[in-house]
Amino acid sequence: MVVVPTGSLEWLQRDGKDRIPWTPLLQEYQRLHPGVQLQVSVLDEAHLEETLRRDRSRGLGPDLLVLRAPVANALLQQGLVERLDDQPAWRRSQPLLEPALVERVTSAAGVAGLPVYNLFTLACFNHQVVPRPPASLDELIGLAASSRPIGVAVDPIGIWWSAGALGAQDAMVPILTGNPRVASTSPSADRAALLAWLTWLRQLTLQSRVDIASGPRELVEGLESGRLSWIPCYSASLAHLERSMGQRLGVAPLPVGPAGPPTPFSTVMVMALGSDSSAPQRRLALELSELSLDPLVQREITLQSLMVLPANRFVSVPVASSGRLAALEQAQRQFDQRSKLFKASYSADRLRRMQPLVEDLLWKVMLGVVTPQQGTEALLRLSPPS
Amino acid sequence: MSTFLSEIQGWLAFLDRLPVLLQLLPVGLLLLGLLRLRRLPRQGRWGRLLDLPLVVPLLVGQVLIALVLLALQQRVGLVLLLGQFSLAWLLLRLAERQLLARWLPPGTLQLVSTRLLRPLFLLVVVLQGIDALGSLQDLAALPLGVWFGGAIRLGDLFSVLLVLYLLLVGLRLPAAGVSLLVQRGLGISEGSRRALDQILQYVIFTLGVIWAMGRLGFNQTGVLAIAGGLSVGLGFGIKEVFSNIVSGLWLLIEGSVRPGEVLMHEGEACEVRRLGPRATTLWRGGDNAEVVVPNQSFFTTATTTYTRSDRMRRCSLSLGVSARWSPAQIVTLLESIAADHPAVLNEPAPKARLMEFGSERYGYKLSFSIADPLTAASVTADLRLAICRRFGDLGMDPPA
Numbered sequence: 001m002v003v004v005p006t007g008s009l010e011w012l013q014r015d016g017k018d019r020i021p022w023t024p025l026l027q028e029y030q031r032l033h034p035g036v037q038l039q040v041s042v043l044d045e046a047h048l049e050e051t052l053r054r055d056r057s058r059g060l061g062p063d064l065l066v067l068r069a070p071v072a073n074a075l076l077q078q079g080l081v082e083r084l085d086d087q088p089a090w091r092r093s094q095p096l097l098e099p100a101l102v103e104r105v106t107s108a109a110g111v112a113g114l115p116v117y118n119l120f121t122l123a124c125f126n127h128q129v130v131p132r133p134p135a136s137l138d139e140l141i142g143l144a145a146s147s148r149p150i151g152v153a154v155d156p157i158g159i160w161w162s163a164g165a166l167g168a169q170d171a172m173v174p175i176l177t178g179n180p181r182v183a184s185t186s187p188s189a190d191r192a193a194l195l196a197w198l199t200w201l202r203q204l205t206l207q208s209r210v211d212i213a214s215g216p217r218e219l220v221e222g223l224e225s226g227r228l229s230w231i232p233c234y235s236a237s238l239a240h241l242e243r244s245m246g247q248r249l250g251v252a253p254l255p256v257g258p259a260g261p262p263t264p265f266s267t268v269m270v271m272a273l274g275s276d277s278s279a280p281q282r283r284l285a286l287e288l289s290e291l292s293l294d295p296l297v298q299r300e301i302t303l304q305s306l307m308v309l310p311a312n313r314f315v316s317v318p319v320a321s322s323g324r325l326a327a328l329e330q331a332q333r334q335f336d337q338r339s340k341l342f343k344a345s346y347s348a349d350r351l352r353r354m355q356p357l358v359e360d361l362l363w364k365v366m367l368g369v370v371t372p373q374q375g376t377e378a379l380l381r382l383s384p385p386s
Numbered sequence: 387m388s389t390f391l392s393e394i395q396g397w398l399a400f401l402d403r404l405p406v407l408l409q410l411l412p413v414g415l416l417l418l419g420l421l422r423l424r425r426l427p428r429q430g431r432w433g434r435l436l437d438l439p440l441v442v443p444l445l446v447g448q449v450l451i452a453l454v455l456l457a458l459q460q461r462v463g464l465v466l467l468l469g470q471f472s473l474a475w476l477l478l479r480l481a482e483r484q485l486l487a488r489w490l491p492p493g494t495l496q497l498v499s500t501r502l503l504r505p506l507f508l509l510v511v512v513l514q515g516i517d518a519l520g521s522l523q524d525l526a527a528l529p530l531g532v533w534f535g536g537a538i539r540l541g542d543l544f545s546v547l548l549v550l551y552l553l554l555v556g557l558r559l560p561a562a563g564v565s566l567l568v569q570r571g572l573g574i575s576e577g578s579r580r581a582l583d584q585i586l587q588y589v590i591f592t593l594g595v596i597w598a599m600g601r602l603g604f605n606q607t608g609v610l611a612i613a614g615g616l617s618v619g620l621g622f623g624i625k626e627v628f629s630n631i632v633s634g635l636w637l638l639i640e641g642s643v644r645p646g647e648v649l650m651h652e653g654e655a656c657e658v659r660r661l662g663p664r665a666t667t668l669w670r671g672g673d674n675a676e677v678v679v680p681n682q683s684f685f686t687t688a689t690t691t692y693t694r695s696d697r698m699r700r701c702s703l704s705l706g707v708s709a710r711w712s713p714a715q716i717v718t719l720l721e722s723i724a725a726d727h728p729a730v731l732n733e734p735a736p737k738a739r740l741m742e743f744g745s746e747r748y749g750y751k752l753s754f755s756i757a758d759p760l761t762a763a764s765v766t767a768d769l770r771l772a773i774c775r776r777f778g779d780l781g782m783d784p785p786a
Contacts, residue, residue: 039396041521057463059405060518278402 021117021269021308022066024300025292032291036284045071052080061276063285065113069104069268070351072112082273083110089286090114096293096312100336104268113270116292117301117308120331121161121264124223124233124241125250133252134230137165137200140255143230144207151228152204153213154362156265156355158232159201161254164263164334168197175358175382178350187380193259194379198365198372200257205366212366234265235328238307251323253330261334268311357382390528390540397519408455409464416447439479445472467518471511478507494559501555509548534612536603546598553594561586580645581638584661588635626682630664633681637661643684648697648759650690651677655699655759671760692759698731699759703766705773705785706747713740713748719780723772724754729765731755747786 026038041062043051048071055061065072065081075081084090085106093114094102101115125133129148134140144150152159163169171190174180204210211228213219220237222228224244232254233241241249254262271289273282291297298310302317306324309317309332319326358379365375400406420443428436448469452462482499490498516522526541565583568574574582599609637643638661647658649668656668656677666684668677692699707716717738724736734755742749756765774784 037392037396037399039393039399039520041524043521054463055518057461058467058518059403059409059461059464060400276403276405278404281399281402 021301021305024304025116025288025297028294028297028300029288029291033284033287049075049078049080056080056276059276062274063277063281064288065272065274066116066269067113067272069113069115069270072105072270072272073107073109075272076109076112077107080275081112082275083112084114084273085111087273087286089290093290093293096314098313101268101311101313105270113272114289114292115268115270115311116289117269117298117311118332119235119267119269119308120328120335121157121232121254121266122235122238122327122331123230123252123254124220124238125230125252126223126226126228126245127248127250129226129229130250133250134255136255137162137257140230141204141207144204144209147209148229149209149211149222149227150230151211151213151219151222152232153215153219154359154366155215157216157234158213158219159362161232161262161264162200162257163197165255165257165259165261166197166200167193167257167259169263171379171383172358174384175379176351176354178354178384180384190383191376191380194376195372196259198362198375198379201362201366202368202372205368212363235307235331236267238324239305251327253327253334261337264331264335266332266335269308354382390525393520393525400519405461406464408460409451409462412451412454413448413465413468416451417444420444420447439476441472441476441479445469445476448472464518467514471514474510475507478503497555498559502552505551533602533604534599534608535605538602542602546601550591550594550598553591557587557590561590576646578644581661584638584645588663626680627664630681633685634661634663634666637666637681637684643689643691647691647693648699649692651679655692655762657760672763697759698755698757699762700734700753700755701762701766702751702753703769704741704749704751705770706744706749707777707785708783709744709746709748711782713750716740716748716750719776720750720752720773723776724752724769727754727765727768727772729756729758729761729768731757 022040026040030036030038045067048067052061052075061080065075067075072081076083090111097115102111105112105115123133130143134143140150160172163172171194205212211222213222213231216234216237219228219231220233220241223231223233224241233251238249238251254264256262271292273285273289277285292301293312295312295315298312298315302308302310302315302325306322307328309325309328317325317329319329361370361375361378364370365372370378401410420440424436424440426436428434448465452465452469455462455465482495482503486495486498513522516525523541526539526544528540530538530540530543532538561583564586565579568582569576569579599606643649643658643661643666645658645661648655649658650656651668651670654670654672656670658666659669659676660667661681665678665680668679669675670677717740720738721736724730724738725732730736731754736752736754738750738752740748741751752769754765754769756762777784
């Protein structure tokens with residue numbers, strides 16, 4: 001089995017303890033199949049295609065891959081993983097999944113993988129410095145103004161959540177995905193929403209206690225070291241943060257803005273079938289993937305890790321007993337209601353091409369290299385022709 | 387360790403796959419066939435082909451297997467990987483024979499080849515093999531526990547050991563190069579150059595060990611505490627080894643015994659070949675033997691050297707000549723015989739002396755100087771032969 005962590009988060013996965021979400025699944029599988037040797041490897045997402053092509057040419061590809069849904073979709077289109085929808089296991093598992101989740105792993109080439117759990121962007125903070133986390137964007141600026149350093153970054157985890165809170169997500173979806181603009185919005189409304197978002201970003205970074213990090217790793221290390229007191233964090237990093245911060249770690253939903261709740265980033269981790277397996281290896285891989293949706297395993301994955309939400313819609317999450325699970329569930333609600341960006345089907349190539357351009361522009365606006373107005377016009381120029 | 391073993395065990399599962407077997411089986415059979423062929427007696431024109439290095443037909447066979455598999459639309463990546471290893475080995479052999487053999491003396495080439503190039507090749511093959519079968523990064527991240535306050539991972543330990551090994555075996559050439567440059571620049575003696583060579587190797591290796599401890603995150607206080615405790619045990623247990631190491635360092639710094647010097651050991655002139663950390667290697671010309679002497683013995687006993695201030699050696703031989711001949715004539719004759727030998731120096735000049743009287747024979751001693759102390763025995767033998775020959779020519783009794 002090969003685990004492919006999200007882009008810039010592979011450093012978290014190199015530490016064996018951060019494979020916690022998989023531990024209950026692997027334990028249960030070993031209990032059921034004591035004679036089967038499970039070998040778990042971690043691959044970098046950046047070199048995944050190249051590695052899989054090389055392994056495929058040798059016949060040494062993995063039996064099962066655990067990776068993000070869009071990456072699985074892209075691999076299926078290139079023939080590097082096998083489609084799942086012609087397997088009986090998929091027909092048995094599909095009713096356990098929300099249709100929206102199924103949609104995220106389905107493309108013209110077929111179903112790329114079986115969703116297992118979801119990860120979300122949350123707010124992580126130092127309890128000793130920030131007793132009550134900011135509930136709104138104004139409170140967040142107030143926190144920075146009160147000499148408590150906060151960190152943001154221009155990547156999807158670090159700042160894009162604020163686009164929804166300021167009403168800019170409808171304008172950003174066509175820019176990033178290449179899909180046509182939402183019919184209910186107008187170009188002038190898009191311009192105004194983008195300007196409001198960029199103006200807030202500029203206003204935020206005018207505070208001397210706001211640190212613009214290069215990515216999630218720098219944010220997490222800043223919080224661990226005490227240099228930062230509040231950061232947007234990916235739920236995958238919670239186990240790592242808890243080990244280093246202990247009781248000091250606080251977790252909350254992201255702050256809301258004048259246009260409503262934030263639009264957290266979400267990742268569905270799926271299990272995709274490798275294309276080199278022998279018949280017995282394929283059978284075992286399918287058994288393992290099917291077992292991952294077992295209600296008991298899903299509950300254990302959720303409760304033991306406290307950083308993911310189950311993909312099986314019939315598994316209830318005990319939010320009353322855990323503030324962290326409550327924050328995760330609220331993030332999922334916000335995502336389901338608001339995050340059009342990552343729910344829409346889109347071209348992975350365009351997203352890969354546009355993301356650095358948009359991040360560079362946001363960086364320039366936040367540093368004052370260009371004004372929010374100039375940034376708005378530059379973003380609109382990246383929109384697909386209507 | 388159990389994780390490491392289970393990782394290796396997991397690789398065997400690849401043999402369950404038909405594309406893997408289709409690649410490995412032909413290459414394995416080819417290798418076995420070639421090994422059997424090499425045992426056959428070489429006969430006729432085709433027999434010469436068996437003299438080719440094994441890797442040549444192996445590489446050709448691998449290319450043919452890859453072409454056949456491609457024609458059958460099968461995977462060939464594994465065969466190509468094995469072919470890369472064969473090609474790299476062939477290139478390494480060619481580089482050793484055609485390139486390095488021109489620049490390096492045979493002894494040095496042997497050392498560079500067996501201790502540096504070939505182990506490095508083997509290492510690259512093993513690492514590439516592991517990377518092909520599993521994940522090298524995952525293996526490198528395997529925790530080995532906490533040593534001296536540092537959390538050690540397999541990759542860290544491996545990289546540190548590799549660097550130390552490379553320092554140990556790969557330092558000779560660079561250190562020799564630097565010491566040669568210093569010799570040319572400052573005009574130091576050959577002995578000093580060799581001493582500098584050794585000291586450079588020790589200093590750089592010591593720096594490497596310090597770097598390694600830092601890289602592994604060893605707590606220096608912990609290391610010092612344990613070193614303090616160990617030193618008591620070492621003092622009793624292997625004090626001779628430490629005594630030799632300290633003696634060797636001291637000899638190097640003091641310069642009393644340096645590589646290239648000629649000294650007397652157990653009555654024979656020997657040249658110092660290498661001053662190692664524990665022992666000194668001497669070359670004895672008489673029987674072309676290398677004598678390994680613990681450093682401590684030079685440190686605690688008197689040593690006769692012929693090369694401390696210059697390399698000249700004063701030698702002598704004694705002989706008895708019949709009393710019938712005039713001593714003055716014999717003295718002149720002996721001095722002229724010595725002066726005729728090309729290895730005997732004119733200055734200081736050979737000197738013959740009448741040493742004792744006897745009823746039938748008088749005793750003489752011939753002293754002479756040579757430039758190379760290691761040739762003393764052969765020059766002395768030459769002179770004995772020349773004396774016998776000249777005495778015979780003059781109709782004199784042979785000397786005794």
